[in-house]
Amino acid sequence: MTSDATPGRDGTFPALPLAGMRVLELSSFVAAPLGGMTLAQLGADVVRVDPIGGAPDHTRWPLAPSGTSLYWAGLNKGKRSITVDLRSGEGKKLVTRLVTESGPDGGIVLTNAVGRTWLEYEALVKHRPDLVHVRVEGHYDGTPAVDYTVNAAVGFPMVTGPEGHADPVNHVLPAWDIACGLYAALGILSADRRRRITGQGQRMTVALYDVALAMAGNLGFLAEAQVNRVVRKRLGNYLYGGFARDFATSDGGRVMVCALTARHWADLLRVTGMRDVVAALEQSLGVDFGSEDDRFEYREVLAGLLSRWFARHDLAQVRAELAGSSLLWSVYNTFTDLVGDDLIARNPMIDVIDQPGVGRHLAPGIPLALGQGPRASGLRAPVLGEHTVEVLTGTLGLSGGDVSELVRKGVVGPLPTAEELASASASTS
């Protein structure tokens, strides 16, 4: 089970791009765990070190009927797990050794742990001068923040949601955590490159708030406010600066339709039979709906006309008509629709994995497809402490007896039972 779940470090998948890289992760929640998982999915050996009993994210909702966190299982696939008493001197020494004695391709730490000075760059670099240390934090000054507070702070909830809605609309998707975790992984890979060339280590930090602020700037929202002095308003489901919107079908379905180019627009008019009506409107208004600017300006008029066609056709008819066009469109799905869709099960990124405590279910690999060489497929999350013995014997050269003694003293957590490791494959197909 172990070697199936953790290819890369044992030579099973020698062609994975990060084969050989060794990362120690002390993390919780989304950003840092996603960063570590991404490296593991690319072939790195990522060992997640947790306090005995698990970090606070180990029981985060949603939970499977067994109580196993589906969230934790999703964000820690492909890692190895060891639990350590992070408050004891011996535990700290053990983790420090896992950093320093992890070979030339190791010495890489990814963490969002707070208040553990012995885990900071300054402390660890004394033992390993070429240390690569990437810390995920809330704000650049070290004060905490979470996706919800950062999102409120940078302005997106004030432009998201139905037109005319007065109150902020939060994201359910933790978009900033996701971007932050990917930046953390980028930090590790770029520091690894520099170390490979110069021999020098690197300390980096990535703040969740800065990720959000950077994107508000990168996408032009800050400059629009500062340079143009424009206060962006809510546009509901309209696209800003072009023509795209959702439409309701006669049977209660919903589709998102994007007419971004002149060709898309011509196709949308053809499909909906609105060519002549819109041409007459263009002439009488003296505008050109072949231009994105004019389509955006008159979006409500155009949507009002087009929506009548959608309201007269059911979802199956709408699908058939749109499929024959150049338009970019999609039906709105629920997560339940998605997991019932054959297309998902056939997606080469999707595997059926058998996760202890969860059972067989659809789980994604990394959305980077490698054109040559094998794929890291079927990676599941570890059970807490699953790799304690192999990490301590493999990396530090301890004997089985040494490990038992550490377990007995409570320096490392108990090894999972056979029951905890057993498949729960009864549950789902």
Add this chain to the structure above:
Amino acid sequence: MTSDATPGRDGTFPALPLAGMRVLELSSFVAAPLGGMTLAQLGADVVRVDPIGGAPDHTRWPLAPSGTSLYWAGLNKGKRSITVDLRSGEGKKLVTRLVTESGPDGGIVLTNAVGRTWLEYEALVKHRPDLVHVRVEGHYDGTPAVDYTVNAAVGFPMVTGPEGHADPVNHVLPAWDIACGLYAALGILSADRRRRITGQGQRMTVALYDVALAMAGNLGFLAEAQVNRVVRKRLGNYLYGGFARDFATSDGGRVMVCALTARHWADLLRVTGMRDVVAALEQSLGVDFGSEDDRFEYREVLAGLLSRWFARHDLAQVRAELAGSSLLWSVYNTFTDLVGDDLIARNPMIDVIDQPGVGRHLAPGIPLALGQGPRASGLRAPVLGEHTVEVLTGTLGLSGGDVSELVRKGVVGPLPTAEELASASASTS
């Protein structure tokens, strides 16, 4: 101007982690340009090759009063720009040479261009066997998609937005484009590492839809639907599985408040003076609001009680009280609030840059802070075609006369005028 705007390749910032790496980008819109910009911000020499006159994103809204796209300026900082007639045989040959003759740290292509077979991995690898080629696409089968259609397809609009709202709520933030671009950059760095070790090139693709589907899986949404057979409902601005919500202040302000731990919760009760009321409620209901599960279960009752305190205090009072607590919280800002905030201007990630066509304005660098060595600061976007001469003479060894001849024949685009390159610093402070 050029050397200020493009450190890394000229030795100005030798310590940037990706110094020396050379990437050719043929891209448009958000994902691929963000991926390239991220590499440039880490020190790589990223040359964006555009068709003469620019790709479709070059005029994307929002626009500065001059007509310069704030969006394009935000997503292409730190790159060099050259424009080429990508339909002419000579233009194709020139771009191919820029890939193949870019030295051992070059031969890296990042693209989302469609329908240019000569730019595909199969074509270019014939000229450069160790090619690293990362393609951003819509779906894994090559069919197109955009952030809005992908978001509709994977389920998030059905759980985002006000409780009880019937219709889907789109994201304004193109979260999938962002994650997709960062994955593309990760693909390049991991392939570069593998090439450095093995000498072998790598072809990778990253599909926007797969990025979204992967995150729906990673975060447990797919497993919740498949394993638990739960259809997640809209929760408005509540956090799922814990206690967090927005509250209105007496003066129309709005704050997001997160009580994720028992300590946060105790602090929230103390600040709002609700300790006794909530204790009585706990006793009579037989629940424990020290537990996240119970706080989530009774979130509406608790929010109803707590909101009364917020409604009696103005934003300044609320800020003062929350600042003295352990709580995670933030005021909801608009983008306009943000750019007027001293805290932003003091953030070390934020620079004032002078962008031709825009003028001096606040612009973010990369949210990865390097603990040692210099920062790539003050990077602005190029003017279209700004680096045509230096790229063609520097990389391909052409003479000034050769370049003039290529411009005359229309194989490369016209060089920008002094006026196009001039600062527009009159506009903003």
